[in-house]
Amino acid sequence: MTRLAIDQLTLWITAAANEHSLDLPAYVEERTGASHRATLAALRRLVDAQWLTRSGTTRRPVFGPGALRQVARSYTLHGLMEDVVWQRDFAPHFLLPRHVARMVQHGFTELVNNAIDHSGGTSVTVSLRQTPTHAQLLVSDDGCGVFDKICDTYELTDARHAMLELSKGRLTTQPQAHTGRGLFFSSQLADVFDIHANGRAFQRRAWEGNAWKDGKGLPRQGSSIYMAMALESTRTLEQVLEQWSVDGSGIAFDQTRVMLNLVVGAGQMLDSRAQARRVAARLPQFKRAEVDFAGVTDVGHAFADELFRVFARAHQDVELVPLNMTPRIAALVQAARNA
Known part of the structure; x- marks a missing residue:
């Protein structure tokens, strides 16, 4: 019996369970080419690991997403629309507290749009995972790298100085089209925020205030941005916007x-x-x-x-x-x- 790799199945099983709740075994067999026996064994393991729920009868099972959920998709950047990707491929498959969902949506659309408009790359991979305690988002492109892009635009020579400018906010390499809010506010929404680009990395932890620290860079070309927030977070998008407005209205940055x-x-x-x-x-x-x-x-x-x-x-x-x-x-x- 061929044993299906659970770590590969978890990349798409959440969406599959939503869209094929009544015929999930047949769908998995068709998609993977695995035998019926191997498929049923894999689905049992996913239920036990809380990636799936199972109800109904033995002969007519009904599957659904479990406490653990994940969708991972890759896209060509040309012509990509971040709002369509969010609404079509990701939002329907997660069950987040309303205020957390709003912050995740903000981070998702801003980070994917940055890849579209600024990376100069050809593709982006997006992964969103929900655990019983956290929502975790990773957006990775194959572009020039965020620190190199900033250094080239602002005539800087060090990734540290590029991060300094990012940390101030209102930084953009396309001022005619952007105001430099997206990456900054996404970092402020998260409990954990990491920026990796071309072997350099900086990280921010909300419980350490606004401090940015050196991280261990990933050995890959392009930018990878990771953000995570607790499902029990008391933070809201409106509160974060207000913190960076002198009059507290959240309108001006x-x-x-x-x-x-x-x-x-x-x-x-x-x-x-x-x-x-x-x-x-x-x-x-x-x-x-x-x-x-x-x-x-x-x-x-x-x-x-x-x-x-x-x-x-x-x-x-x-x-x-x-x-x-x-x-x-x-x-x-x-x-x-x-x-």
Whole structure:
């Protein structure tokens, strides 16, 4: 008897159970070419593992999706419409709390649209999985890689600096068509958010605030973006939008936070005016910018002066709010403001 690979079946069995609840064994046999006996054995294993439910009678079983659900599909990017893919291929097969479904839909459509409009690739693979506790989304394209794309567009030389700009928000490589909200807000919705591109990776964990940290990159060409959120999350799309709006309405995106640990690597110092100008890049797009010193133990006089005196006086309509400073850094910042 040929033993069907369960890990391959789980990529499409959820949709199959919804669409072929009364004839699932026959559908699996036709799709895989497996024998009737092998198919029934595989379906029993999927029921036991909670990928499927089974009701009805022995002779007339009725199958349905279980507590574990997954749909994984690959698409050609040319002519792809992210809303159609979501509504047709994914949304009908998941049972998520309403507010979580709204956040998953937002992340799904934004990340797939990024692959369509920005990757320069030919294909994208999308996987959405539901467990008893989480929803997990992975979008992978075969394009140029998000960090390389940003570096080329903004004349940057380091993936870390590309991530710095992404973390500020309102960053886009096509300003005539996009506002730079999609990837930023998707990251804020998730409990876990990872960005992989061409061997580099950065990750964000919601319980660690807004911090972005180095991750272990995947050895593949293109971008892979993973987001996961708890089904019991109290977060909502509206609340996230409101957090980045100065007036709390969630309409304008006019507040940001700059994570200084993305300017230099571990053990390096923020010591130059060039680094300060890199931090200040695009901040005039915002009304309020929190400058987060978490993980930074010291800075130089030139850095503090350039950011908190030179830039601050040239852009008095931008409120700079330093956070998580050591006593020495706080003294340097205050000295620069008083100069």
